[in-house]
Every structure is written in C-alpha cells, then in structure tokens.
Amino acid sequence: MSDDPRRDELAAALTAARERVARAEAAAGRAPGSARLMVVTKFFPADDLVRLVGLGADEFGESREPEAGRKVAQVRADLPGAVFDVDMIGSLQRKKAKTVARWARRVQSVDSPELTEALASAAATALDAGERTAALGVLLQLSLDGDPARGGVVEADLPALADRVAAHEGVLRLDGLMVIAPLHGEADAHLARAAEVAARFRAEHPEAAELSSGMSSDLEKAIAHGSTCVRVGTAIMGARPITSP
Numbered sequence: 001m002s003d004d005p006r007r008d009e010l011a012a013a014l015t016a017a018r019e020r021v022a023r024a025e026a027a028a029g030r031a032p033g034s035a036r037l038m039v040v041t042k043f044f045p046a047d048d049l050v051r052l053v054g055l056g057a058d059e060f061g062e063s064r065e066p067e068a069g070r071k072v073a074q075v076r077a078d079l080p081g082a083v084f085d086v087d088m089i090g091s092l093q094r095k096k097a098k099t100v101a102r103w104a105r106r107v108q109s110v111d112s113p114e115l116t117e118a119l120a121s122a123a124a125t126a127l128d129a130g131e132r133t134a135a136l137g138v139l140l141q142l143s144l145d146g147d148p149a150r151g152g153v154v155e156a157d158l159p160a161l162a163d164r165v166a167a168h169e170g171v172l173r174l175d176g177l178m179v180i181a182p183l184h185g186e187a188d189a190h191l192a193r194a195a196e197v198a199a200r201f202r203a204e205h206p207e208a209a210e211l212s213s214g215m216s217s218d219l220e221k222a223i224a225h226g227s228t229c230v231r232v233g234t235a236i237m238g239a240r241p242i243t244s245p
Contacts, residue, residue: 007051013236024223035223040233043240046074053084061231063090065100072103091151094118101126106137108178111153113164120168135173138165144190145182155197176210187218195225
C-alpha cells in the first residue's frame with residue numbers, strides 16, 4: 001500500500017481491466033495487444049489522469065469541453081515529457097471544434113459534414129499555430145438504430161462522410177469507425193453487426209482500421225467482434241463523482 005489510497009484503487013482496477021482485455025483477446029484467438037484499453041476519465045479530476053499516466057495508462061477518453069482541455073493542460077504541466085493521448089469520445093458541438101483540435105489525438109464522434117468542416121478548419125489553424133504536429137484523427141460514429149438523439153450516421157451515409165474527411169488530407173485523417181451499442185436489443189448482435197459494417201468500410205478504406213466499440217459492461221463481446229479499442233470508464237474509475245471538476 002502507498003500513502004495515496006486513490007492511486008492504489010486505480011492501480012488495482014487498471015490491472016483488472018488489462019487482465020480482462022488479455023483474456024478476451026486470448027478467447028477470441030487474437031494477438032496480445034490487438035485490442036487497446038482506453039480509460040474514460042470524463043467527470044474525474046486531472047489528478048486521476050496524472051495517477052493513471054504514472055501507472056502506465058496512455059490512452060484516455062474525454063467527452064466534455066472545456067473541462068477536457070483544462071485537464072489535458074494540467075497533466076502536461078504536472079508531467080512534462082509524458083507521452084499520452086486523449087480522444088474526444090462524446091457528442092461535439094461545432095463551436096467547440098477549435099479548442100478540441102488543440103489537444104485531441106482524434107475525435108471519435110464525427111457524424112455530420114458540418115462537424116467535419118468545423119474540425120478541418122480548426123485542425124488547420126492548430127497546425128499553422130504549432131499547437132499540433134499531426135493531422136487530427138477522425139472516427140465516424142456509426143448509428144446502428146438510426147436514433148438521432150444518440151448521434152451517429154447509418155451505414156448508407158458513411159461513404160459520403162468518409163469522402164468529406166478524405167478531402168482534407170493532411171489536416172484530417174480517417175482512422176475508422178466508432179459505435180455505441182443501441183440501448184435495446186442484444187449487445188452481442190449489435191457488436192456483430194458493427195463488425196460487419198467495419199469490414200465493408202475497411203474494404204473501401206484500408207487505412208481506416210480502427211473499430212472503437214465496447215465499454216465496461218461488454219468489452220469481452222466487443223473484442224470477440226473485432227474491436228481495436230475498448231472504452232472503459234466505470235470499471236476503472238469507479239462510480240461517477242457527485243460533482244464534476
């Protein structure tokens with residue numbers, strides 16, 4: 001035990017989550033490391049990110065701006081030289097694209113031409129200002145049920161949106177797809193369908209190999225169906241704080 005109980009708590013939970021991922025990879029006959037663990041830190045303080053980076057975590061998911069930008073800035077100040085990436089995984093308003101483009105490795109929730117254009121403009125500005133050194137990664141959010149309240153686009157609309165991203169080569173980078181399983185129905189069936197859509201998408205865009213799917217409750221099923229990135233919050237961070245930072 002250390003003199004930091006929260007660090008000990010996070011260390012145990014992170015180890016358990018890594019073991020779950022490793023077991024799921026083995027059960028699916030996949031290579032170790034083929035499914036990466038992203039720690040979803042939304043609503044939790046920057047101090048927790050500092051602890052997690054110290055424990056070897058290097059991929060994080062955030063969903064609220066400007067909270068996320070402030071947290072990234074604090075971690076970089078507290079841990080100069082630390083190597084870690086943060087993705088925007090939540091619904092993003094176009095007016096916040098400018099700030100997100102300064103700190104995000106990628107945006108996992110792109111679901112409209114308008115947001116694509118806003119991100120392209122913001123990423124170009126950030127590149128010109130030296131606030132980023134590489135194109136902004138983009139995952140197109142796939143909607144499996146067509147529910148506009150949850151965001152995403154249906155499969156039929158993916159080609160046009162992918163073309164829009166590709167038109168901004170050097171500024172935006174098409175990395176693949178993200179999916180949130182619908183609230184109703186069997187998660188296994190939804191994740192299997194997402195894998196089928198992703199396979200068809202990769203056939204047209206071989207460089208867009210990412211499939212971000214699966215969370216704390218269903219990461220094993222997601223890995224069985226080809227997820228390359230599982231987004232795990234509660235199983236590592238614990239229950240959401242009553243008040244957010």
